[in-house]
Amino acid sequence: MLDWEGWGRAPEGFDGATLYAYSLLQPDTAARVRAAFRVLGSPAGLAAEATVCAQLLQTAARGDNLVLEVQLRNWADELRHR
Numbered sequence: 241m242l243d244w245e246g247w248g249r250a251p252e253g254f255d256g257a258t259l260y261a262y263s264l265l266q267p268d269t270a271a272r273v274r275a276a277f278r279v280l281g282s283p284a285g286l287a288a289e290a291t292v293c294a295q296l297l298q299t300a301a302r303g304d305n306l307v308l309e310v311q312l313r314n315w316a317d318e319l320r321h322r
Contacts, residue, residue: 252287253277253284254288254291256279256285257277257288257289258292259273260273260289261293261296264308286319289315293312293315293316296308296312297309297316
């Protein structure tokens with residue numbers, strides 16, 4: 241499967257970070273995603289995580305993804321402390 245929308249332009253781990261973000265409401269699934277995408281949590285993956293988190297927080301500010309807003313803000317706080 242190819243994702244043409246951001247292919248070649250996104251930071252390493254972007255797709256894994258996106259999947260992680262959308263699994264935040266299911267902590268067990270989110271943990272499995274982090275385990276499967278080892279780049280998450282690494283210095284290289286930090287850029288991807290921060291990018292995805294910021295993009296989704298921006299959508300929440302426009303009224304989308306509101307169900308994830310609290311989890312996204314918690315994730316953003318966690319990322320700031322790394």
